[in-house]
Amino acid sequence: MRSTVQTLAGILICAAMLVCLTDNGAAEGQAVRIGYVKWSDAIAASNVVKAVLEQEMGRRCILVPLQAEEVWLATASRDIDGFVCAWLPSLHQNYYGKVGSHVLDLGPNLRGTRVGLVVPEYVSISSIDQLQEHALRFGGKIVGIDPGAGIMRLTRKALAEYGIEGMELVSGSGAAMTRTLEEKIANHEWVVVTGWTPHWKFARWDLKYLRDPRAVYGGPEAIHSVVRRGLLKDMPRVYRFLDRFSWSPDDIHRVMQMIQESGDPYASAAGWVEENPTRVRAWIPK
Numbered sequence: 001m002r003s004t005v006q007t008l009a010g011i012l013i014c015a016a017m018l019v020c021l022t023d024n025g026a027a028e029g030q031a032v033r034i035g036y037v038k039w040s041d042a043i044a045a046s047n048v049v050k051a052v053l054e055q056e057m058g059r060r061c062i063l064v065p066l067q068a069e070e071v072w073l074a075t076a077s078r079d080i081d082g083f084v085c086a087w088l089p090s091l092h093q094n095y096y097g098k099v100g101s102h103v104l105d106l107g108p109n110l111r112g113t114r115v116g117l118v119v120p121e122y123v124s125i126s127s128i129d130q131l132q133e134h135a136l137r138f139g140g141k142i143v144g145i146d147p148g149a150g151i152m153r154l155t156r157k158a159l160a161e162y163g164i165e166g167m168e169l170v171s172g173s174g175a176a177m178t179r180t181l182e183e184k185i186a187n188h189e190w191v192v193v194t195g196w197t198p199h200w201k202f203a204r205w206d207l208k209y210l211r212d213p214r215a216v217y218g219g220p221e222a223i224h225s226v227v228r229r230g231l232l233k234d235m236p237r238v239y240r241f242l243d244r245f246s247w248s249p250d251d252i253h254r255v256m257q258m259i260q261e262s263g264d265p266y267a268s269a270a271g272w273v274e275e276n277p278t279r280v281r282a283w284i285p286k
Helices: 004-017 024-028 040-056 068-076 093-102 132-138 150-161 174-186 236-244 249-262 265-275 277-283
Strands: 032-036 061-065 082-088 103-120 141-143 168-170 193-197 207-209 221-228
Touching: 032 040, 032 068, 040 061, 040 082, 040 103, 040 236, 040 249, 040 265, 040 277, 068 082, 068 093, 068 103, 068 221, 082 093, 082 103, 093 103, 093 150, 103 150, 103 174, 103 236, 103 249, 141 174, 141 193, 150 168, 150 193, 174 193, 221 236, 236 277, 249 265, 265 277
Parallel strands: 032 061, 032 082, 141 168
Antiparallel strands: 082 221, 103 193, 103 207, 103 221
């Protein structure tokens, strides 16, 4: 990934190269581009947004997979129209602080989220400050996700704050993290991973968050919808839908469960949309 300085400098260049959509009708006829990060919650939410746009609003929607920082930058540069997987106020605050003047935060679409370090229930420790003492039991590793994710930044900070010198934060992906978790649990081995709620892994395995007495991971988080500047003018119904989009942890957990069972994110999201007409109607502007 390009350095932050180079990337941020490129925002204005990219924006200047894009064709400005001054005709509202033309913009309304274009495909909606929604970015997402390959996290289970983001996949579920983004596919529900796509299903509503296509099946209920008659709009073609393209989902664009990006890294955590890239999804903010792409929205700021108008390469995408927005995304519904911004973790605020803490996890993505670093990204928001860099591009805030180029995007609009529409507020939370999901409350009651959490991030931190997670272990299987059978692991006998209960707090992050106990990791150093048991580093060998964990193989000297904390299993993380993509290196640019906000939870990785906070975990690096946690290693420093708690003085944990005997453990390495291993980057990868959300899928790689859950595969490692599955393998370790199958062998009843100790493992610690970067974790967040909502995530289907909590329904599949008995897991627990390690206490965070230094509050490195902050308090309760929320997942926000963020859009590019000018979306209200260019695509007013799309903007209003994204502004109204809001659901519960039970809703997103149900979609994630359906995805796990079927292996098809869009079909699962479309099925959930069909099952919840009252909830969906409240999102769609007149």
